[in-house]
Amino acid sequence: MSTPVILITGAAGGLGRAIAKRFSQSRWRVTATDVDKAGLHALNTAVPLDFSATADLRSASNCQELIAETLVATGRLDAVVNAAGVWREGPVESFTEEDFDQVLGVNLKAAFYMSQAAIPHLKESRGCIVNIASDAGRQAYRGSAAYCASKAALVMLSKTLALELAEHGVRVNAVSPGDIATPMLDYQAERYGKGNPNAYKRELLSLYPQGREARFLRPEEVAELVWYLCQPEAEAITGADLAIDFGLSAGK
Ligand SMILES: NC(=O)c1ccc[n+]([C@@H]2O[C@H](COP(=O)([O-])OP(=O)(O)OC[C@H]3O[C@@H](n4cnc5c(N)ncnc54)[C@H](O)[C@@H]3O)[C@@H](O)[C@H]2O)c1
DSSP: OOOOEEEEEETTTHHHHHHHHHHHHHEEEEEESOOHEEEEEEEESSSSSSSEEOOOTHHHHHHHHHHHHHHHHHHOOEEEEOOOOOOOOOOOGOOOOHHHHOOOOHIIIHHHHHHHHHHHHHHHHHHHEEOOOOGGGTTOOOHHHHHHHHHHHHHHHHHHHHHHHHGOOOOEEEEEOOOOHHHHHHHHHHSSTTOOHHHHHHHHTTTSTTTGGGBBHHHHHHHHHHHHSGGGGTTTTTSSSEESTTTTTTTT
Protein backbone atom coordinates (compact mmCIF):
# COMPACT_ATOMS: atom_id res chain seq x y z
CA MET A 1 0.00 0.00 0.00
CA SER A 2 1.28 3.47 -0.77
CA THR A 3 1.77 5.95 2.07
CA PRO A 4 -1.55 6.97 3.65
CA VAL A 5 -2.78 10.56 3.50
CA ILE A 6 -4.53 12.53 6.23
CA LEU A 7 -6.39 15.82 5.84
CA ILE A 8 -6.66 17.96 8.99
CA THR A 9 -8.99 20.96 9.34
CA GLY A 10 -8.20 23.64 11.89
CA ALA A 11 -4.60 22.57 11.32
CA ALA A 12 -3.15 25.93 12.35
CA GLY A 13 -4.76 25.60 15.78
CA GLY A 14 -3.29 24.03 18.88
CA LEU A 15 -4.80 20.59 18.43
CA GLY A 16 -4.63 20.49 14.62
CA ARG A 17 -0.94 21.27 14.76
CA ALA A 18 -0.27 18.47 17.27
CA ILE A 19 -2.20 16.01 15.09
CA ALA A 20 -0.21 17.08 12.01
CA LYS A 21 3.06 16.48 13.91
CA ARG A 22 1.92 13.09 15.22
CA PHE A 23 1.02 11.73 11.80
CA SER A 24 4.06 13.25 10.15
CA GLN A 25 6.35 11.57 12.72
CA SER A 26 4.90 8.22 11.68
CA ARG A 27 5.46 9.04 8.04
CA TRP A 28 1.91 9.64 6.92
CA ARG A 29 1.53 12.24 4.19
CA VAL A 30 -0.07 15.22 5.90
CA THR A 31 -2.40 17.73 4.23
CA ALA A 32 -3.82 20.66 6.10
CA THR A 33 -6.34 23.46 5.91
CA ASP A 34 -7.32 26.43 8.04
CA VAL A 35 -8.88 29.85 7.58
CA ASP A 36 -5.75 31.32 9.22
CA LYS A 37 -3.22 31.84 6.41
CA ALA A 38 -0.28 32.90 8.63
CA GLY A 39 -0.91 29.99 11.00
CA LEU A 40 -0.97 27.53 8.13
CA HIS A 41 2.27 28.98 6.80
CA ALA A 42 3.87 28.57 10.24
CA LEU A 43 2.71 24.93 10.36
CA ASN A 44 4.25 24.37 6.93
CA THR A 45 7.63 25.41 8.24
CA ALA A 46 7.38 23.03 11.25
CA VAL A 47 5.82 19.97 9.59
CA PRO A 48 6.37 18.80 6.02
CA LEU A 49 2.97 19.14 4.34
CA ASP A 50 2.04 17.41 1.10
CA PHE A 51 -0.63 20.00 0.47
CA SER A 52 -2.17 22.93 2.30
CA ALA A 53 -4.78 25.53 1.46
CA THR A 54 -6.62 28.26 3.31
CA ALA A 55 -10.40 27.96 3.25
CA ASP A 56 -13.39 29.11 5.23
CA LEU A 57 -15.11 25.77 5.75
CA ARG A 58 -18.48 27.24 6.69
CA SER A 59 -19.30 26.97 2.97
CA ALA A 60 -20.19 23.59 1.45
CA SER A 61 -18.64 24.55 -1.90
CA ASN A 62 -15.36 25.49 -0.17
CA CYS A 63 -15.32 22.03 1.43
CA GLN A 64 -15.91 20.37 -1.95
CA GLU A 65 -13.17 22.43 -3.63
CA LEU A 66 -10.73 21.69 -0.83
CA ILE A 67 -11.25 17.93 -1.03
CA ALA A 68 -10.97 18.03 -4.84
CA GLU A 69 -7.71 20.01 -4.66
CA THR A 70 -6.32 17.67 -2.00
CA LEU A 71 -7.03 14.66 -4.19
CA VAL A 72 -5.33 16.29 -7.18
CA ALA A 73 -2.25 16.85 -5.00
CA THR A 74 -2.15 13.46 -3.28
CA GLY A 75 -4.14 10.95 -5.34
CA ARG A 76 -5.64 9.37 -2.23
CA LEU A 77 -7.25 10.12 1.12
CA ASP A 78 -7.20 7.80 4.14
CA ALA A 79 -8.28 9.96 7.07
CA VAL A 80 -10.09 13.23 7.67
CA VAL A 81 -9.85 14.91 11.05
CA ASN A 82 -12.36 17.70 11.56
CA ALA A 83 -10.62 19.81 14.19
CA ALA A 84 -11.70 23.32 13.08
CA GLY A 85 -13.77 24.88 15.82
CA VAL A 86 -14.72 28.12 17.51
CA TRP A 87 -15.89 29.05 21.01
CA ARG A 88 -18.46 31.73 21.75
CA GLU A 89 -20.26 32.05 25.05
CA GLY A 90 -23.12 34.02 26.51
CA PRO A 91 -26.67 33.31 27.68
CA VAL A 92 -29.22 32.33 25.04
CA GLU A 93 -31.25 35.43 25.88
CA SER A 94 -28.61 37.75 24.43
CA PHE A 95 -26.73 35.46 22.02
CA THR A 96 -26.38 37.05 18.57
CA GLU A 97 -27.33 35.40 15.30
CA GLU A 98 -23.81 36.11 14.05
CA ASP A 99 -22.23 34.15 16.91
CA PHE A 100 -24.76 31.33 16.54
CA ASP A 101 -24.02 30.99 12.80
CA GLN A 102 -20.29 31.13 13.45
CA VAL A 103 -20.38 28.34 16.05
CA LEU A 104 -22.75 26.04 14.16
CA GLY A 105 -21.08 26.85 10.83
CA VAL A 106 -17.57 25.89 11.90
CA ASN A 107 -18.26 23.22 14.52
CA LEU A 108 -21.01 21.32 12.71
CA LYS A 109 -21.68 22.38 9.13
CA ALA A 110 -18.01 22.29 8.12
CA ALA A 111 -17.60 18.74 9.47
CA PHE A 112 -20.78 17.64 7.69
CA TYR A 113 -19.72 18.95 4.29
CA MET A 114 -16.07 17.96 4.64
CA SER A 115 -17.25 14.43 5.40
CA GLN A 116 -19.72 14.45 2.51
CA ALA A 117 -17.04 15.49 0.01
CA ALA A 118 -14.53 12.98 1.40
CA ILE A 119 -16.85 9.94 1.41
CA PRO A 120 -16.14 8.64 -2.13
CA HIS A 121 -12.39 8.78 -1.51
CA LEU A 122 -12.60 7.21 1.95
CA LYS A 123 -14.69 4.37 0.49
CA GLU A 124 -11.84 3.71 -1.93
CA SER A 125 -9.21 3.64 0.81
CA ARG A 126 -11.47 2.11 3.51
CA GLY A 127 -10.40 5.10 5.55
CA CYS A 128 -11.80 6.93 8.55
CA ILE A 129 -13.12 10.21 9.91
CA VAL A 130 -12.40 11.62 13.37
CA ASN A 131 -14.54 14.53 14.52
CA ILE A 132 -13.24 16.60 17.43
CA ALA A 133 -16.23 17.21 19.69
CA SER A 134 -15.96 18.22 23.37
CA ASP A 135 -16.93 17.40 26.94
CA ALA A 136 -19.40 20.24 26.31
CA GLY A 137 -21.19 17.94 23.84
CA ARG A 138 -21.66 15.34 26.60
CA GLN A 139 -22.90 17.60 29.39
CA ALA A 140 -24.43 21.06 29.39
CA TYR A 141 -22.69 24.20 30.60
CA ARG A 142 -24.69 27.31 31.46
CA GLY A 143 -23.80 30.11 29.06
CA SER A 144 -22.56 28.04 26.13
CA ALA A 145 -25.73 26.65 24.54
CA ALA A 146 -24.61 27.10 20.94
CA TYR A 147 -21.24 25.45 21.54
CA CYS A 148 -22.75 22.58 23.56
CA ALA A 149 -25.45 22.02 20.93
CA SER A 150 -22.90 22.10 18.09
CA LYS A 151 -20.71 19.47 19.75
CA ALA A 152 -23.60 17.20 20.77
CA ALA A 153 -24.81 17.37 17.16
CA LEU A 154 -21.30 16.58 15.93
CA VAL A 155 -21.30 13.40 18.02
CA MET A 156 -24.64 12.36 16.54
CA LEU A 157 -23.38 13.18 13.03
CA SER A 158 -20.40 10.90 13.72
CA LYS A 159 -22.62 8.03 14.84
CA THR A 160 -24.99 8.39 11.89
CA LEU A 161 -22.11 8.50 9.42
CA ALA A 162 -20.57 5.45 11.09
CA LEU A 163 -23.74 3.49 10.38
CA GLU A 164 -24.02 4.74 6.80
CA LEU A 165 -20.40 3.91 5.96
CA ALA A 166 -19.79 0.72 7.94
CA GLU A 167 -20.51 -1.61 5.01
CA HIS A 168 -17.82 0.21 3.03
CA GLY A 169 -15.19 -0.35 5.70
CA VAL A 170 -15.10 3.36 6.59
CA ARG A 171 -15.03 4.15 10.32
CA VAL A 172 -16.25 7.37 11.92
CA ASN A 173 -15.67 8.39 15.52
CA ALA A 174 -15.93 11.44 17.74
CA VAL A 175 -13.25 12.39 20.25
CA SER A 176 -14.50 14.55 23.13
CA PRO A 177 -11.65 16.25 24.98
CA GLY A 178 -11.88 18.29 28.15
CA ASP A 179 -10.10 21.63 28.25
CA ILE A 180 -6.90 21.60 26.20
CA ALA A 181 -4.08 24.12 26.57
CA THR A 182 -4.42 25.71 23.12
CA PRO A 183 -5.05 29.19 21.69
CA MET A 184 -8.80 28.46 21.95
CA LEU A 185 -8.57 28.16 25.73
CA ASP A 186 -6.51 31.38 25.92
CA TYR A 187 -9.10 33.14 23.74
CA GLN A 188 -11.93 31.94 25.97
CA ALA A 189 -10.17 33.15 29.11
CA GLU A 190 -9.17 36.52 27.59
CA ARG A 191 -12.50 37.32 25.98
CA TYR A 192 -14.85 36.00 28.65
CA GLY A 193 -12.68 36.19 31.79
CA LYS A 194 -13.95 39.66 32.80
CA GLY A 195 -10.40 40.99 32.91
CA ASN A 196 -9.05 38.02 34.87
CA PRO A 197 -8.16 35.17 32.48
CA ASN A 198 -6.33 33.21 35.19
CA ALA A 199 -9.41 33.20 37.42
CA TYR A 200 -11.46 31.97 34.42
CA LYS A 201 -9.00 29.10 33.93
CA ARG A 202 -8.93 28.26 37.64
CA GLU A 203 -12.71 28.05 37.60
CA LEU A 204 -12.58 25.58 34.71
CA LEU A 205 -10.06 23.42 36.59
CA SER A 206 -12.19 23.50 39.74
CA LEU A 207 -14.77 21.36 37.89
CA TYR A 208 -12.40 18.38 37.49
CA PRO A 209 -12.60 15.39 39.83
CA GLN A 210 -8.80 15.55 40.42
CA GLY A 211 -9.26 18.61 42.65
CA ARG A 212 -5.91 20.29 43.30
CA GLU A 213 -4.20 17.87 40.91
CA ALA A 214 -6.39 18.97 37.98
CA ARG A 215 -4.62 20.19 34.86
CA PHE A 216 -5.45 21.00 31.26
CA LEU A 217 -4.85 18.41 28.56
CA ARG A 218 -1.82 18.78 26.35
CA PRO A 219 -2.77 18.76 22.65
CA GLU A 220 -0.30 15.88 22.14
CA GLU A 221 -2.37 13.65 24.45
CA VAL A 222 -5.44 14.15 22.28
CA ALA A 223 -3.39 13.74 19.09
CA GLU A 224 -2.25 10.31 20.34
CA LEU A 225 -5.86 9.14 20.64
CA VAL A 226 -6.66 10.45 17.16
CA TRP A 227 -3.60 8.59 15.89
CA TYR A 228 -4.77 5.34 17.44
CA LEU A 229 -8.27 5.69 16.00
CA CYS A 230 -6.81 5.93 12.50
CA GLN A 231 -4.82 2.68 12.83
CA PRO A 232 -5.97 -0.76 11.62
CA GLU A 233 -5.81 -1.94 15.28
CA ALA A 234 -8.84 0.28 15.94
CA GLU A 235 -10.94 -1.63 13.38
CA ALA A 236 -13.61 -2.43 15.99
CA ILE A 237 -14.06 1.20 17.00
CA THR A 238 -16.67 3.04 14.99
CA GLY A 239 -19.69 5.12 15.95
CA ALA A 240 -17.97 5.85 19.27
CA ASP A 241 -17.69 9.06 21.24
CA LEU A 242 -14.42 8.75 23.13
CA ALA A 243 -14.02 11.05 26.12
CA ILE A 244 -10.51 12.19 26.99
CA ASP A 245 -11.26 14.53 29.86
CA PHE A 246 -9.94 13.17 33.19
CA GLY A 247 -13.49 12.03 34.00
CA LEU A 248 -14.93 15.55 33.74
CA SER A 249 -18.00 14.31 31.82
CA ALA A 250 -18.38 11.06 33.78
CA GLY A 251 -20.74 12.61 36.32
CA LYS A 252 -20.77 14.66 39.47
N1 LIG B 1 -9.12 23.92 23.51
C1 LIG B 1 -10.05 23.28 24.22
O1 LIG B 1 -10.14 23.43 25.45
C2 LIG B 1 -10.99 22.33 23.54
C3 LIG B 1 -11.75 21.46 24.34
C4 LIG B 1 -12.62 20.56 23.73
C5 LIG B 1 -12.74 20.55 22.35
N2 LIG B 1 -12.02 21.42 21.59
C6 LIG B 1 -12.18 21.36 20.14
O2 LIG B 1 -10.97 20.97 19.57
C7 LIG B 1 -10.88 21.50 18.24
C8 LIG B 1 -9.53 22.18 18.07
O3 LIG B 1 -9.52 23.32 18.91
P1 LIG B 1 -8.17 24.03 19.43
O4 LIG B 1 -8.21 23.98 20.88
O5 LIG B 1 -7.00 23.53 18.65
O6 LIG B 1 -8.54 25.53 19.01
P2 LIG B 1 -7.73 26.58 18.14
O7 LIG B 1 -8.51 27.85 18.24
O8 LIG B 1 -6.31 26.58 18.53
O9 LIG B 1 -7.87 25.97 16.66
C9 LIG B 1 -9.06 25.98 15.93
C10 LIG B 1 -8.71 26.29 14.49
O10 LIG B 1 -9.94 26.33 13.72
C11 LIG B 1 -9.75 27.32 12.72
N3 LIG B 1 -11.01 27.84 12.19
C12 LIG B 1 -11.87 28.69 12.82
N4 LIG B 1 -12.86 29.03 11.98
C13 LIG B 1 -12.63 28.39 10.81
C14 LIG B 1 -13.31 28.36 9.57
N5 LIG B 1 -14.41 29.10 9.35
N6 LIG B 1 -12.82 27.58 8.57
C15 LIG B 1 -11.68 26.87 8.77
N7 LIG B 1 -10.99 26.86 9.93
C16 LIG B 1 -11.46 27.63 10.94
C17 LIG B 1 -8.99 28.43 13.46
O11 LIG B 1 -8.35 29.33 12.55
C18 LIG B 1 -8.04 27.65 14.33
O12 LIG B 1 -6.76 27.50 13.73
C19 LIG B 1 -12.09 22.43 18.09
O13 LIG B 1 -13.10 21.77 17.37
C20 LIG B 1 -12.52 22.69 19.51
O14 LIG B 1 -13.91 23.00 19.59
C21 LIG B 1 -11.14 22.29 22.16
